[in-house]
Amino acid sequence: MNMNMNMNMTSSIDDLMTHMTTEDPDSFSPSPTDDYEYDLQDFMCDREQVRVFRSRYEPPLFWIIALVGGAGNLAVVWIYLNFRRRLKTMTDVYLLNLAVADLLFLVTLPLWAAEASYSWIFGSTLCKLNSALYKVNLFSSMMLLTCISVDRYIVIVQTTKAQNSQLERRRCSRLVCAGVWLLALLLAIPEFVFAAPARVDTHDYCRMVFPPHLGNRTKILVLSLQVSMGFCLPFVVMAFCYSVIVATLLKTRSFEKHKAMRVILVVVVAFVVSQLPYNAMLVIEAAQASNMTITDCEERKTYDKVEQVLKSLAYLHACLNPFLYVFVGVRFRRDAMQLLRRCRPLTSKTQLSKSRSPLSSTRMSVMSDSDTSQALSL
Template sequence: MNTMDDITAEFTTMEPVSPSATADYEDYPDYECDVGPVRSFRAQFQPPVFWLIALLGGAGNILVVWIYLNLRRRLKTMTDVYLLNLAVADLLFLVTLPLWAAEASGSWTFSSPLCRVTSALYKLNLFSSVLLLTCISWDRYVVIVQATKAQNSQVERRRCSKLVCVCVWLLALLLATPELIFSRTSQEGACRMVFPPHLGNKTKILVLSLQVSMGFCLPLVVMAFCYSVIVAKLLQTRSFQKHRALRVILAVVLAFTLSQLPYNTMLVMEAAQASNLTITACDDVKLFKTVEQVLQCVAYTHAMLNPFLYVFVGERFRRDVKQLLRVCHRRPGANHSQAFRSSTNKASVMSGSTNKASVMSDSETSQALSL
């Protein structure tokens, strides 16, 4: 029978990274605890969920990128630039989900270098997407709350958005560096981070703390501040689109909080577990790991929901999709891109004539929130 010191020593050197195995079951040796049912649940539950997220999210994000680059070719605002980069970040994560689904079904059968790259792509998406969502929140805050300043600096702000995106990707790559260094295929056949013994528990806790703080807490604070001020501003604005804008904001904040808060709470508990093994009873261990697997899948749905929450709910992009479907239906053999742009230009002229009657604050607000 293993002693508690043996269990603690084993726990401190192994840090899971794969979406299908956030904490390997070998951290809790099978000396008195049969974790076979937990493994069976993972093998049955996670692969179909991962494939569903990959297929739906891939289709949505590919359509987003295609419309931005090939049809509208419009990156007129900072939010447009951020949304395009957000879709690319989600696609980078979604292409790794089939690999994690294969691992959840049995074990990691691919090479260690691929393990490093795949794990790094997962963290790269995690940090880049949440930082981009934070940038979108701040941009909407500037456009709506500081409308005059935003109107007078549109060109500079567009240039600045590209620089901000470069900084976001570089920061996300820096935060994903631990995966590139420590990820490998373990002896148990799992893709995970394996720390040298001299690094121990402090490195594991640091990695988890960094993920929770930079991947959830700090962005949530910024988003809560920006959207609370935006809501207060909209409540003072006489706009017929005010209530629609409030619904979009509420959907954005709730989707982010509900998908990320439960899983990040589990990560905090996992950091505490790494520190002093707060959970030792076999039934509690199995329950903890089962709940974590479910909340993990909920958190990963953000890559599937983003196109709908941040793009398809938007008025402009929804109009783009409708016009694209109309053009494809009417002209099956025609140049769809050219026909679409012609149709879009007509719609823009019509919408512009109807918006002339509204005051500047209302039009700026509706444009910022309609995407």
């Protein structure tokens, strides 16, 4: 009998080693950021409790984020198309691209919500596309936020240089955006290559499935790229730019500087609060892949649930971007009100013409390059 038990255990471990390069969809959410493989501890740990938590927690929240964020970012794109005949500043270009990136990211959430409720029923091709689309827009949105902070640094700290090179900078912004999208596509190559449906029990999950010869090294590399390019680099650049901007504002006598510093503080705090906790969890997961830092089953399941909550918090940033970077501007809010009035059937053309301001349809709402006071007021 003991011999039979040993043979069964050996067979189970052999089966486990055969599947070492397939991620465990029971442990974490089905988003393409979670690059987890089977190991002996996962094999011995029942994750049913985590799957139930995901199926109840993730779908409604993802749908809320998708709907609210979609409405806000669609409003940004719609206002640009209707009121801004041409993009006047670098930040205009960046904000429009940021809204598009957030919209493309939000499109992926309903599919992840459906997977959490049922399983992945959309096939291998859509699995690759959805996973890659998520990563492309994750990286592009973070890099565009970095570009906005650099542009604000130039406008406020190097005012003379900014005013003398407006046309050149506007042309440069389009090249920068093209470079951002290209780099994001390159960083999403692992999703195009390795994302595939993986069967667990009777359910399929869209996961990263690595060949046996690649092992954990590829997983650690993917996680490292996400943390470094999706958080660390943007955070360092934003922290430097906004700290110098605040120091510059403190030297001015404008009454608008306090409002500007409040907005900067909100922008930085929102970025750190939403992104830092989840990226810290990804660092822990990379360490787990390297040397198995978490070995207790109950501890692992608790970690999984915490990761779910922090991931959702990170996704909320796509909802906040329109309000943090766009709707804080007075002129942009006026454009939004005009758009709402246009949608009202009883609004007369006379009222619309009286309410329309030439400045409101042609100038940037967030720190215009040609108006120092507007720049200070964000």
